Amino acid sequence: MKSLKYLNKYFLKYKWRLLLGLIITIGARVFALFTPQLIRNSTNAIEKYVNGEIVDVEIVKSELLYNIGLIIAAVFASAILTFLMRQTFIVVSRFIEYDLKNEVFTQYQDLSLDFYKKNRTGDLMNRISEDVSKVRMYVGPALMYGVQTVTLFVVVISYMISAAPTLTLYTLIPLPILSIAIYRLSVAINKRSAVVQQFLSELNTFTQESFSGIAVIKSYGIQDKFNSDFDHLANESKEKNVDLAKVQAIFFPLMVLLIGFSNLIVIYIGGKQYINGEIESVGVIVEFLLYVNMLTWPVASVGWITSMVQRAEASQKRINEFLEQKPSIKNHSDEIENIKGDIEFKNVTFVYDDTNITALNKFSFKLNKGETLAILGNTGSGKSTILELIGRLYDVSEGEILIDGKPIESLNLSELRQQIGYVPQDAFLFSQSIRENIKFGKSDASEEEIIAAAKYAAVHENIMGFSKGYDTVLGERGLTLSGGQKQRVSIARAIIKDPNIVLFDDCLSAVDTETEEKIFNNLKEISEEKTAIIVSHRASSARNADKIIVVDNGQIIQEGNHQELINIDGYYKKLYEKQLEEKDS
Numbered sequence: 204m205k206s207l208k209y210l211n212k213y214f215l216k217y218k219w220r221l222l223l224g225l226i227i228t229i230g231a232r233v234f235a236l237f238t239p240q241l242i243r244n245s246t247n248a249i250e251k252y253v254n255g256e257i258v259d260v261e262i263v264k265s266e267l268l269y270n271i272g273l274i275i276a277a278v279f280a281s282a283i284l285t286f287l288m289r290q291t292f293i294v295v296s297r298f299i300e301y302d303l304k305n306e307v308f309t310q311y312q313d314l315s316l317d318f319y320k321k322n323r324t325g326d327l328m329n330r331i332s333e334d335v336s337k338v339r340m341y342v343g344p345a346l347m348y349g350v351q352t353v354t355l356f357v358v359v360i361s362y363m364i365s366a367a368p369t370l371t372l373y374t375l376i377p378l379p380i381l382s383i384a385i386y387r388l389s390v391a392i393n394k395r396s397a398v399v400q401q402f403l404s405e406l407n408t409f410t411q412e413s414f415s416g417i418a419v420i421k422s423y424g425i426q427d428k429f430n431s432d433f434d435h436l437a438n439e440s441k442e443k444n445v446d447l448a449k450v451q452a453i454f455f456p457l458m459v460l461l462i463g464f465s466n467l468i469v470i471y472i473g474g475k476q477y478i479n480g481e482i483e484s485v486g487v488i489v490e491f492l493l494y495v496n497m498l499t500w501p502v503a504s505v506g507w508i509t510s511m512v513q514r515a516e517a518s519q520k521r522i523n524e525f526l527e528q529k530p531s532i533k534n535h536s537d538e539i540e541n542i543k544g545d546i547e548f549k550n551v552t553f554v555y556d557d558t559n560i561t562a563l564n565k566f567s568f569k570l571n572k573g574e575t576l577a578i579l580g581n582t583g584s585g586k587s588t589i590l591e592l593i594g595r596l597y598d599v600s601e602g603e604i605l606i607d608g609k610p611i612e613s614l615n616l617s618e619l620r621q622q623i624g625y626v627p628q629d630a631f632l633f634s635q636s637i638r639e640n641i642k643f644g645k646s647d648a649s650e651e652e653i654i655a656a657a658k659y660a661a662v663h664e665n666i667m668g669f670s671k672g673y674d675t676v677l678g679e680r681g682l683t684l685s686g687g688q689k690q691r692v693s694i695a696r697a698i699i700k701d702p703n704i705v706l707f708d709d710c711l712s713a714v715d716t717e718t719e720e721k722i723f724n725n726l727k728e729i730s731e732e733k734t735a736i737i738v739s740h741r742a743s744s745a746r747n748a749d750k751i752i753v754v755d756n757g758q759i760i761q762e763g764n765h766q767e768l769i770n771i772d773g774y775y776k777k778l779y780e781k782q783l784e785e786k787d788s
């Protein structure tokens with residue numbers, strides 16, 4: 204129950220609704236309990252008529268009609284209150300589910316990139332959906348049936364004791380056995396459900412990956428392998444489901460058996476006591492039979508509730524694991540200062556935690572506001588890492604990064620990111636319209652601003668070529684853009700922010716050199732005052748930059764401008780000449 208304590212704040216938040224639910228539940232049970240008593244009264248009236256204590260049949264008839272009327276009224280009242288009980292408890296559980304989902308999602312958003320590297324997407328999704336639903340069962344049905352069971356027990360058993368104490372004792376004997384049996388069964392059901400759940404998770408991950416990688420699967424012609432792998436997984440999943448169904452099948456027969464046994468005891472002991480004159484009338488036996496049946500569900504639900512609480516506890520523990528994590532990148536300043544855009548790396552070393560790869564090793568450079576730096580180098584040399592460190596997606600392992608002369612950690616994190624227009628290597632676009640995708644950079648952007656940004660990114664004409672223009676929906680249910688178009692939409696998204704620092708991570712690789720040139724010219728026009736870092740594999744992207752750095756293995760191997768570097772034998776000159784030759788041929 205330790206983990207579930209976390210939810211107390213939500214119970215507190217909805218305390219009035221819950222209190223109302225409690226009162227309604229008690230009311231519903233009290234009304235439900237009128238029925239056995241009224242039936243006892245009716246049976247007694249008939250018994251008295253049979254015994255000759257009442258001679259006028261009309262009196263019996265009117266007594267019966269009176270009781271039937273009251274039973275109908277009580278049942279109605281109980282039904283309405285039961286409806287309201289669900290409306291309060293279950294509605295509160297939905298509210299709490301909503302709050303918790305939001306809390307988990309916000310926490311996911313706050314956590315740093317390394318968190319996503321360490322945890323699988325499937326697991327993240329499971330905790331926000333499956334685990335939260337299991338927790339809802341605790342705050343909803345478990346709480347509701349718990350309150351209902353306790354109320355019913357207290358009221359029914361006190362009624363039973365006042366009517367016939369010894370008979371009560373005999374009648375209740377099988378009920379704890381029933382409760383224990385159902386609890387054990389629930390534990391077995393839980394264990395098997397967990398296995399079923401795990402297989403379902405695997406099946407989901409497999410299916411999701413198969414759909415995402417459908418192009419690879421088809422082009423490699425490996426559908427058969429995937430079909431048979433799926434078949435294998437689905438078959439195992441089916442077998443685990445069958446195992447589960449077998450234990451579940453015992454549930455109701457067991458309940459019926461033990462209740463039947465209680466009924467027999469009532470009839471046998473009750474009958475004997477009636478004959479011996481220990482109980483006043485047959486009506487009491489009838490009343491007890493009804494009580495026993497009324498107690499069936501609550502007794503069974505004790506086991507069920509226990510297992511629901513256990514499952515919720517396990518799920519909340521998993522949720523808490525994530526909720527308790529602190530983002531590794533923390534904001535240390537609430538002061539919003541305008542970031543101008545001077546960038547300096549001083550002996551920066553960066554090691555990726557998960558792989559222990561030293562991506563940058565004692566790396567230093569300085570870039571003034573308004574300057575453009577081009578970074579070239581082989582794959583895996585550390586180029587993207589430089590940009591990620593400027594956006595504080597990670598913090599440096601050693602050395603320091605200064606922005607406007609101040610340590611990057613001392614700046615307000617959201618202001619820093621606000622002032623950066625970052626275009627990552629794999630342009631990710633959301634399954635929304637092109638307009639919405641561009642507007643991610645500036646939520647209140649006007650139509651003119653959107654078009655201007657698209658023009659700067661040299662993608663406006665492409666967009667106008669689509670029948671729905673800027674309203675064209677992208678992604679799974681929409682249009683698929685070409686690699687180059689995607690890159691340019693994502694550039695437009697960065698430009699529209701009008702940031703002081705622009706970071707382009709090899710984001711023109713799928714664009715021809717002429718369009719690239721055009722974009723750079725546009726960029727120059729709007730970025731007089733902006734600091735720009737352009738990571739590329741092409742010398743053409745670097746030609747007009749104020750500074751060029753060539754990186755290898757996390758270190759700078761060449762530094763200078765285009766003119767300087769083409770006069771020195773080395774990586775840049777080779778790359779430039781090679782690309783010149785390719786262009787000519």
Ligand SMILES: Nc1ncnc2c1ncn2[C@@H]1O[C@H](COP(=O)(O)OP(=O)(O)OP(=O)(O)O)[C@@H](O)[C@H]1O
Pocket residue numbers: 320555556557558560561562580581582583584585586587588589628709
């Ligand atoms: N998230 C990560 N976790 C662990 N190691 C990483 C991560 N990202 C990059 N690396 C490693 O750090 C090194 C530098 O990677 P980086 O992405 O900065 O290179 P790059 O020069 O941008 O490469 P490319 O030109 O292929 O994009 C590589 O060895 C890479 O395997």
